[in-house]
Amino acid sequence: MTTRVLERPAPPVGGAARPSRWAAPARPVWEEPPTRAGLTAKAGLLVLACLAVLFPLWIVVVTSVSSKRTITEAGGLVVVPRDFTLIAYRELLSGGQVTRAVAVSLGVTLVGTLFSMTVSVLCAYGLSRPGSVGHRAILFTLMGTMFFGAGLIPTYLLVQTLGLTDTYLALILPSAVSVFNILVLRAFFMGISPELTDSARIDGAGDLRILWTIVMPLSRAVIAVITLFYAVGYWSAWFNASIYLNDQTMMPLQNVLIQLAQKQEIPVGLGQAVKAGNLSGLAVQMAVMVLALLPVAVLSPFVQKHFKKGMLTGAVKG
Amino acid sequence: MKTHDTTDRRPRIPLGRRLRRDRTLLLMTVPALLLVLVFHYVPILGNVVAFQDYDPYVSTNGVTAILESPWVGLAQFDRVLSDPAFWAAVENTLVFFLLQLVLFFPVPIALALLVHSLLRPRVRAFVQAVLYLPHFFSWVIVITVFQQIFGGAGIIAQTLREHGHEGFDLMTDPALFKFLVTAEGIWKDAGWGVIVFLAALAAVDHALYEAAAMDGADRWRRMWHVTLPALRPVVALLLVLRVGDALTVGFEQLLLQRDAVGPGAAEVLDTFVWWTGLRSQDFSYAAAAGLIKGIVGLALVLTANKAAHLMGEQGVYRK
Numbered sequence: 357m358t359t360r361v362l363e364r365p366a367p368p369v370g371g372a373a374r375p376s377r378w379a380a381p382a383r384p385v386w387e388e389p390p391t392r393a394g395l396t397a398k399a400g401l402l403v404l405a406c407l408a409v410l411f412p413l414w415i416v417v418v419t420s421v422s423s424k425r426t427i428t429e430a431g432g433l434v435v436v437p438r439d440f441t442l443i444a445y446r447e448l449l450s451g452g453q454v455t456r457a458v459a460v461s462l463g464v465t466l467v468g469t470l471f472s473m474t475v476s477v478l479c480a481y482g483l484s485r486p487g488s489v490g491h492r493a494i495l496f497t498l499m500g501t502m503f504f505g506a507g508l509i510p511t512y513l514l515v516q517t518l519g520l521t522d523t524y525l526a527l528i529l530p531s532a533v534s535v536f537n538i539l540v541l542r543a544f545f546m547g548i549s550p551e552l553t554d555s556a557r558i559d560g561a562g563d564l565r566i567l568w569t570i571v572m573p574l575s576r577a578v579i580a581v582i583t584l585f586y587a588v589g590y591w592s593a594w595f596n597a598s599i600y601l602n603d604q605t606m607m608p609l610q611n612v613l614i615q616l617a618q619k620q621e622i623p624v625g626l627g628q629a630v631k632a633g634n635l636s637g638l639a640v641q642m643a644v645m646v647l648a649l650l651p652v653a654v655l656s657p658f659v660q661k662h663f664k665k666g667m668l669t670g671a672v673k674g
Numbered sequence: 675m676k677t678h679d680t681t682d683r684r685p686r687i688p689l690g691r692r693l694r695r696d697r698t699l700l701l702m703t704v705p706a707l708l709l710v711l712v713f714h715y716v717p718i719l720g721n722v723v724a725f726q727d728y729d730p731y732v733s734t735n736g737v738t739a740i741l742e743s744p745w746v747g748l749a750q751f752d753r754v755l756s757d758p759a760f761w762a763a764v765e766n767t768l769v770f771f772l773l774q775l776v777l778f779f780p781v782p783i784a785l786a787l788l789v790h791s792l793l794r795p796r797v798r799a800f801v802q803a804v805l806y807l808p809h810f811f812s813w814v815i816v817i818t819v820f821q822q823i824f825g826g827a828g829i830i831a832q833t834l835r836e837h838g839h840e841g842f843d844l845m846t847d848p849a850l851f852k853f854l855v856t857a858e859g860i861w862k863d864a865g866w867g868v869i870v871f872l873a874a875l876a877a878v879d880h881a882l883y884e885a886a887a888m889d890g891a892d893r894w895r896r897m898w899h900v901t902l903p904a905l906r907p908v909v910a911l912l913l914v915l916r917v918g919d920a921l922t923v924g925f926e927q928l929l930l931q932r933d934a935v936g937p938g939a940a941e942v943l944d945t946f947v948w949w950t951g952l953r954s955q956d957f958s959y960a961a962a963a964g965l966i967k968g969i970v971g972l973a974l975v976l977t978a979n980k981a982a983h984l985m986g987e988q989g990v991y992r993k
Contacts, residue, residue, distance in 0.1 A: 388892070415823075415829060416822060479705070483703060489699075501714045504972050506721070507965060509964055510717035511720075514716055517736030532709050538706060588810050592810075595926055645819075653810070663869055
């Protein structure tokens with residue numbers, strides 16, 4: 357029996373030889389063409405889902421760049437933009453509580469992510485060679501964390517005993533290692549063909565050199581994803597700061613946002629500007645929110661096509 | 675379990691030589707191992723305060739404070755188990771878990787089917803980017819976003835006020851709070867949940883669809899007989915894992931809203947431990963409550979994994 361290609365020839369698109377990436381690939385002939393009702397329902401649902409995500413963000417962004425007059429006329433949040441001003445951002449980022457909080461969050465995120473990635477990549481590589489001494493015992497020790505959480509109280513007492521209270525180390529060390537992330541990295545490293553690493557070893561390369569020059573360049577996708585996971589974790593964290601830091605001037609951005617949004621306050625030092633000028637307290641709040649969500653919203657789409665690699669699918673092998 | 679592992683049947687190399695051979699690999703694992711030992715296993719030992727009447731002020735140092743605090747046996751556990759507030763937290767935890775299971779769990783599957791049917795690569799990538807986005811927002815942002823929509827100063831209340839209706843505020847309504855929390859969870863993470871199902875859908879052999887179509891199955895029957903069975907193992911696995919994690923229902927999310935709506939509606943086991951321990955400074959009592967949660971949680975995870983293995987799936991660990 358001969359095999360036939362059951363595909364319609366691609367329709368010529370405006371004489372161009374290559375179909376654009378916007379064009380839909382041809383349907384197989386056995387698939388019935390979609391009905392108009394079906395298409396409408398599908399498109400409707402997807403548009404609804406996307407709007408559910410984007411509409412609230414739209415309100416937040418638009419309100420943050422609206423003038424006090426527009427906000428007063430709208431009676432609060434602004435849906436239709438009337439004007440554009442960056443006064444809220446200028447006030448927030450010209451020194452003071454929020455500027456400091458942004459710097460703290462950026463610093464903790466950068467240092468923490470670098471630290472977590474170094475520790476995790478080293479550990480994942482150290483566990484990735486089959487048959488190495490003790491890797492099974494170490495693996496089980498790490499995976500024990502996935503079964504029994506120590507609990508909030510003993511962890512809190514430990515951090516206190518170690519003297520980490522009121523230091524930024526308390527925001528980094530207790531949550532520095534995610535066993536899940538190590539397992540994902542390890543699974544990826546184990547998938548790299550041993551011929552590559554073995555030949556390097558024969559040529560006299562040590563493990564650190566193999567990791568740096570062969571394994572890491574081949575694992576760029578998964579390293580990008582895990583870096584994003586760690587960075588988002590540090591950027592979004594607020595709980596550890598709320599229990600380990602007493603000094604209000606040390607607080608990261610998320611904690612400042614909690615104070616502003618939940619208690620309807622205005623950042624320290626901006627009270628005068630809000631009372632006197634054309635700065636709206638609501639615009640200030642929304643601007644803080646934009647600052648808090650901007651980095652992740654900008655970065656995550658770049659790594660999007662690799663997200664699947666960050667999932668623990670079939671990653672746990674003894 | 676490791677009897678068929680070929681690496682273990684190599685000619686025996688003396689342990690000393692193997693240690694020397696693998697010393698770099700071992701050293702590489704030391705930092706992570708140390709962090710896990712210090713910040714995970716040491717606190718597990720710290721749970722002994724649950725059997726004490728721990729007083730942090732008898733000493734300046736946590737370790738000596740534990741040594742000098744009086745031992746009370748299981749008295750703290752008796753106190754916890756006879757505390758109506760604890761049982762109210764247990765009840766809330768289970769209600770939140772069930773609501774999430776019924777209302778949240780199907781959403782990513784439905785979304786995945788919709789996204790999978792998108793054929794244009796650009797459109798698909800855009801929809802995915804939008805749906806994944808809220809997963810990367812902190813709970814602080816998610817809850818503040820919900821405040822702007824459903825809160826007393828939110829866009830709905832604002833619109834209603836323009837039409838003469840006052841007093842709309844979903845964020846402080848204890849009656850609807852559990853649904854609100856579930857909705858926040860869906861907004862944040864349902865899109866992210868799509869990834870796993872999309873991977874499963876992409877792995878379906880197209881010949882199955884074609885064969886089904888040749889046999890006269892229309893699109894709905896193909897979905898019923900080909901697509902959904904292909905998703906079954908993933909669904910089963912995720913369901914089992916979720917049950918194993920049943921006692922953990924959004925600690926940060928609920929803590930952030932506890933003040934607005936009151937502990938009656940928002941208190942779950944994790945926030946109960948936080949409140950009694952860190953706010954009321956009753957460390958031993960909170961540690962006992964936390965330990966009860968940890969042990970029941972461990973039993974649930976082990977049972978869930980057993981169930982996964984019985985279904986022929988891989989759980990958190992391999993059989």
